[in-house]
Amino acid sequence: MNDNHEHIPGRQRDAVPPSATAGPTRRSQILVVSRNGHMGPGVVEHALRVAERLGSSILALHVNTLPYLPDGGRRTSLFKKAMAESAASFDTLARTRDIPVRVEYAAGQAGEAVRRLCHRHGPIDFVLVDQGLTVDKIAPYCPVPVFTVTTSAAQSSRPFGATSSDSLFPRGAKTMSTVSKSRHVRNCFVFGTMTAAIYAAVFTYQDTIMQYFSKGGAYCLLPVAMVFAVSYAHGNFTSSFWSALGIERSQADQRPATSAVKESTVVPAPRKDVRPRAQASM
Amino acid sequence: MHGPITEAIQFIDLNTYSIVFLFIVGFIGGLVSGFIGSGGAFVLTPGMMSLGVPGTVAVASNMCHKFPKALVGAIKRYKYGQVDLKLGLIMGVFAEIGVQVGIGVQRRILEAWGQAGSNLYVSFIFVVVLVLVGGFVLRDAIKMKSSENEGKLGGGQETLAKRLQRIELWPMVTLKTAKVRISVWFLVPVALATGMLAATIAVGGFIGVPGLMYVIGATSIVASATELVIAFVMGLGGTLIWAYYGSVDIRLTLLILAGSLFGVQLGAIGTTYVKDYMIKYVMATIMLIVAVSRFFAIPRYTNELQLTSFSAEQVGVMTQVSFYVMCFALLVGATIILVSLFKARSLEQAQLAVARG
Numbered sequence: 001m002n003d004n005h006e007h008i009p010g011r012q013r014d015a016v017p018p019s020a021t022a023g024p025t026r027r028s029q030i031l032v033v034s035r036n037g038h039m040g041p042g043v044v045e046h047a048l049r050v051a052e053r054l055g056s057s058i059l060a061l062h063v064n065t066l067p068y069l070p071d072g073g074r075r076t077s078l079f080k081k082a083m084a085e086s087a088a089s090f091d092t093l094a095r096t097r098d099i100p101v102r103v104e105y106a107a108g109q110a111g112e113a114v115r116r117l118c119h120r121h122g123p124i125d126f127v128l129v130d131q132g133l134t135v136d137k138i139a140p141y142c143p144v145p146v147f148t149v150t151t152s153a154a155q156s157s158r159p160f161g162a163t164s165s166d167s168l169f170p171r172g173a174k175t176m177s178t179v180s181k182s183r184h185v186r187n188c189f190v191f192g193t194m195t196a197a198i199y200a201a202v203f204t205y206q207d208t209i210m211q212y213f214s215k216g217g218a219y220c221l222l223p224v225a226m227v228f229a230v231s232y233a234h235g236n237f238t239s240s241f242w243s244a245l246g247i248e249r250s251q252a253d254q255r256p257a258t259s260a261v262k263e264s265t266v267v268p269a270p271r272k273d274v275r276p277r278a279q280a281s282m
Numbered sequence: 283m284h285g286p287i288t289e290a291i292q293f294i295d296l297n298t299y300s301i302v303f304l305f306i307v308g309f310i311g312g313l314v315s316g317f318i319g320s321g322g323a324f325v326l327t328p329g330m331m332s333l334g335v336p337g338t339v340a341v342a343s344n345m346c347h348k349f350p351k352a353l354v355g356a357i358k359r360y361k362y363g364q365v366d367l368k369l370g371l372i373m374g375v376f377a378e379i380g381v382q383v384g385i386g387v388q389r390r391i392l393e394a395w396g397q398a399g400s401n402l403y404v405s406f407i408f409v410v411v412l413v414l415v416g417g418f419v420l421r422d423a424i425k426m427k428s429s430e431n432e433g434k435l436g437g438g439q440e441t442l443a444k445r446l447q448r449i450e451l452w453p454m455v456t457l458k459t460a461k462v463r464i465s466v467w468f469l470v471p472v473a474l475a476t477g478m479l480a481a482t483i484a485v486g487g488f489i490g491v492p493g494l495m496y497v498i499g500a501t502s503i504v505a506s507a508t509e510l511v512i513a514f515v516m517g518l519g520g521t522l523i524w525a526y527y528g529s530v531d532i533r534l535t536l537l538i539l540a541g542s543l544f545g546v547q548l549g550a551i552g553t554t555y556v557k558d559y560m561i562k563y564v565m566a567t568i569m570l571i572v573a574v575s576r577f578f579a580i581p582r583y584t585n586e587l588q589l590t591s592f593s594a595e596q597v598g599v600m601t602q603v604s605f606y607v608m609c610f611a612l613l614v615g616a617t618i619i620l621v622s623l624f625k626a627r628s629l630e631q632a633q634l635a636v637a638r639g
Binding site: 096198199202203206209213214215216219220221222223224226227228230231234235237238239241242250251252 | 293346347349350351353354357358362518521522525526527528529530531532533535536539540543544546547548551554555626627630634637
């Protein structure tokens with residue numbers, strides 16, 4: 001399989017990232033590898049913390065492991081789009097801590113991509129592996145130590161797709177993006193119309209409805225079904241309504257990943273012993 | 283079998299005033315329920331009755347709006363990772379049994395002492411439970427705030443939950459979100475008491491949430507969120523019974539629901555901004571003010587039982603005071619929630635703006 005590397009649009013390979021211009025000179029790098037378009041929040045937070053402590057810069061590598069999927073390039077285009085979103089969020093977070101971040105795209109086998117990057121971009125101190133990739137796929141190809149970040153059970157049990165909506169932020173934080181805001185407005189309109197239709201129907205035909213709904217007996221299911229329908233339509237409408245107004249859960253609260261990373265343990269990957277062995281032929 | 287009851291039911295004609303009234307009270311009630319898990323609906327039954335809705339229809343329609351509201355709140359808070367579903371469902375099933383027991387007790391009291399006796403019993407239970415539990419919760423909230431140690435429960439309460447958790451009595455149940463491993467035998471009494479209180483004063487959460495916090499050992503955030511699941515299970519069961527007798531006025535239910543779903547979403551969002559003790563504060567404040575309200579309702583029933591001899595005028599004033607104090611309790615709770623929410627939100631946004639430079 002052919003491997004190819006490219007930088008995300010708007011970033012040059014040798015260009016100094018904007019955030020790199022400030023702060024102390026950083027020589028070492030931490031490589032963060034993901035096979036997802038959106039990098040996991042646990043590994044991002046951990047990488048930022050370690051980079052801050054060590055004074056390192058971060059090299060984030062997104063590996064598209066299925067570049068030749070026969071879907072007319074749809075997956076690759078979605079992958080790159082998600083990667084651009086993830087890179088922007090990563091950069092925002094890194095800027096607040098004055099850590100240079102460079103994001104790269106690679107297609108092909110993850111281990112091979114890491115090996116080439118390590119040779120090209122040295123010195124790399126160590127590699128952090130995002131969820132979705134196993135360390136034993138990276139470690140045999142990698143000249144530097146490979147670590148995986150184990151987050152809390154709740155977080156790790158979440159499904160991570162290649163272009164999963166579980167991005168740099170956990171669920172809900174995506175709503176901060178303008179794309180999501182427009183989605184809230186759209187949902188608000190759709191569910192608002194649905195709710196209005198239900199209410200209009202009930203109050204227009206209230207006499208007939210009251211006649212059946214208060215009959216009792218097996219008809220007791222009618223009011224129950226009705227309130228379930230209203231909970232669905234109006235519940236979604238009210239939720240989108242507050243979100244569209246920008247009233248959402250606290251951002252401090254929506255970072256369970258942060259607290260999870262606190263408890264996280266960095267597990268060194270077992271390395272394959274590839275040293276040549278002395279052999280004797282008798 | 284439902285014929286005679288249906289014939290006796292009178293449904294009211296709705297006007298603009300009653301529609302606006304139900305929407306606003308629904309919103310405030312939803313806000314409080316979304317925040318403390320329960321306790322937002324107790325004003326609605328007397329409120330609807332003041333509009334001329336018969337007692338049975340008011341209770342049935344209120345019950346019918348409570349369970350979808352609890353469902354929406356529970357889903358919202360489940361997304362925030364605050365709900366312990368297993369705990370909620372186990373408690374919900376036993377609470378439903380508690381409701382049936384509570385109804386049985388009520389019926390016996392009704393048979394023995396008549397309507398006035400039953401009302402006096404309800405008010406007495408109201409005052410005793412609310413003062414004792416509300417006082418206890420308030421003391422704990424003050425302790426927590428002063429020590430600024432939100433992660434831990436204070437003093438004796440913590441010891442009780444921890445002590446119970448240490449007792450290995452089959453069947454043990456592990457509750458991941460609540461981070462508790464406890465015997466089901468300790469869940470059952472709390473659930474039964476919740477159901478019994480719900481059947482008696484229509485707000486089981488005043489026992490359920492403190493029970494989850496102090497007996498089971500859940501944090502107030504998890505307790506209030508899980509209470510919504512319990513309220514859903516109990517409410518669904520209760521609604522089916524009321525609807526079986528044709529007592530639900532779906533128009534009233536939908537009008538309350540229109541406001542309360544806005545409120546419950548906002549209340550749930552509010553829990554992500556405030557500290558743990560804030561939920562206890564709001565709960566204790568509402569409970570203690572409602573206790574005062576019920577205290578003013580007692581003379582009417584003692585008069586009917588000829589235990590006291592207040593004049594009809596005095597009793598009328600006290601009944602009115604009782605209703606307004608109850609509304610005041612809900613308003614105070616809602617104000618605390620809204621102020622805390624928007625204060626914390628603007629503070630967070632200011633901090634974010636500084637961080638972004």
